[in-house]
Amino acid sequence: MTTTEVHALPVPDLSDEALAAVTAEVAETAAEYDHSGAVPVRGLEVAHRAGLLTATVGQRYGGPGLGARETARVLTALGEGDPSVALIVANTLMAHASQAANVHWPTALYDDVLARSVRGPAPVNAIRAEPELGAPARGGLPKTTARRTSSGWILNGHKAYATGGAALAYHVVWAVADEPDGDPDAPRVGHVIVAGDLPGITWVDTWDHLGLRASNTHDVVYSDVELPADAFIEIPRGADGVYRDPAAAAGPGSFGHPALYLGVAKAARRAFADFARSRVPAALGRPIATTERIQAVAGEIDLQIAQAETLLHGALLRLEAGDTTITPHLSVLKVAIARAVVAAVQTAVAALGNPALSRRNSLERHLRDVLCVRVHPPQEDTALVAAGKRVLK
Numbered sequence: 001m002t003t004t005e006v007h008a009l010p011v012p013d014l015s016d017e018a019l020a021a022v023t024a025e026v027a028e029t030a031a032e033y034d035h036s037g038a039v040p041v042r043g044l045e046v047a048h049r050a051g052l053l054t055a056t057v058g059q060r061y062g063g064p065g066l067g068a069r070e071t072a073r074v075l076t077a078l079g080e081g082d083p084s085v086a087l088i089v090a091n092t093l094m095a096h097a098s099q100a101a102n103v104h105w106p107t108a109l110y111d112d113v114l115a116r117s118v119r120g121p122a123p124v125n126a127i128r129a130e131p132e133l134g135a136p137a138r139g140g141l142p143k144t145t146a147r148r149t150s151s152g153w154i155l156n157g158h159k160a161y162a163t164g165g166a167a168l169a170y171h172v173v174w175a176v177a178d179e180p181d182g183d184p185d186a187p188r189v190g191h192v193i194v195a196g197d198l199p200g201i202t203w204v205d206t207w208d209h210l211g212l213r214a215s216n217t218h219d220v221v222y223s224d225v226e227l228p229a230d231a232f233i234e235i236p237r238g239a240d241g242v243y244r245d246p247a248a249a250a251g252p253g254s255f256g257h258p259a260l261y262l263g264v265a266k267a268a269r270r271a272f273a274d275f276a277r278s279r280v281p282a283a284l285g286r287p288i289a290t291t292e293r294i295q296a297v298a299g300e301i302d303l304q305i306a307q308a309e310t311l312l313h314g315a316l317l318r319l320e321a322g323d324t325t326i327t328p329h330l331s332v333l334k335v336a337i338a339r340a341v342v343a344a345v346q347t348a349v350a351a352l353g354n355p356a357l358s359r360r361n362s363l364e365r366h367l368r369d370v371l372c373v374r375v376h377p378p379q380e381d382t383a384l385v386a387a388g389k390r391v392l393k
Contacts, residue, residue, distance in 0.1 A: 026081030079263025165216030
């Protein structure tokens with residue numbers, strides 16, 4: 001299943017200066033896309049030009065093959081600029097990293113997504129949730145089906161929360177196999193690789209959200225979408241015969257999501273400092289940044305960000321060093337990072353009061369965006385229950 005073609009993909013500049021320049025350029029249009037809810041095309045183009053959308057493509061395919069920690073740095077930089085862009089990029093990088101670690105895409109389809117990636121942004125996303133099922137990490141099987149035919153598969157189903165919307169070049173769709181010789185009591189479950197421009201794909205504009213408004217996390221309907229025979233990739237069940245959702249537990253690749261929200265917290269810290277330096281109340285006669293109260297608040301924000309960043313990169317450094325003892329703790333570490341970045345932004349907003357809640361102030365947007373960190377699997381309650389069971393076992 002390895003590809004035969006090596007593509008000329010860019011090697012991204014990961015210096016602090018280069019990533020800061022990407023942050024600044026992406027940030028220029030963040031408020032505009034937040035307001036309109038449109039696909040953040042210009043931000044994605046910035047990420048593409050910088051080589052960030054293909055940064056985890058394996059070296060065997062001509063990509064840089066970035067590891068989890070450098071990927072986290074990329075996503076923090078993008079999240080500081082526009083987290084909607086960062087989320088679309090994060091999902092794409094996870095798909096390429098998965099292929100680099102374990103070759104599973106059909107040769108022709110992966111060649112195609114890389115060829116598209118040379119020409120321009122080619123986002124990819126694993127599309128899993130469904131309106132009735134909710135978050136798949138909590139269990140259950142999808143209603144979406146891939147029906148076997150003499151020449152391939154026919155895909156039918158309705159998916160929810162499909163980040164990237166019509167901008168997606170490829171969908172990786174979680175589905176149940178409907179096969180003539182299959183076991184109806186234990187059908188095969190897997191992912192179906194679907195080009196985003198195939199007939200039978202309809203987008204339903206359901207995304208009207210508090211945060212990440214430009215992420216275009218809409219519903220998508222598949223109606224008799226015809227696919228080749230190798231498009232279905234089975235997800236193996238456990239030794240006990242039970243299917244376990246791979247998103248139910250955190251892994252190194254899943255730390256891209258908290259990394260982008262660390263970027264949101266950094267953007268909030270910058271916005272807080274800018275406001276504090278420029279705000280001069282008449283009664284005070286000097287910037288509020290010169291007062292100990294605001295300085296203490298700034299210190300608290302910095303503490304929360306330092307905590308989140310240390311947890312994030314500390315965990316990834318231990319994994320890079322081969323320390324697997326941290327693996328059982330990854331889910332609760334994601335919870336701790338989420339709590340810290342939310343606390344950082346909330347602290348900034350609470351200290352400034354009404355001005356921070358005005359649409360004219362970017363802190364209002366950062367607050368809405370950072371709250372979305374809690375929706376990524378595994379959710380907090382699931383992670384804490386699993387950790388508690390492990391402790392009490």
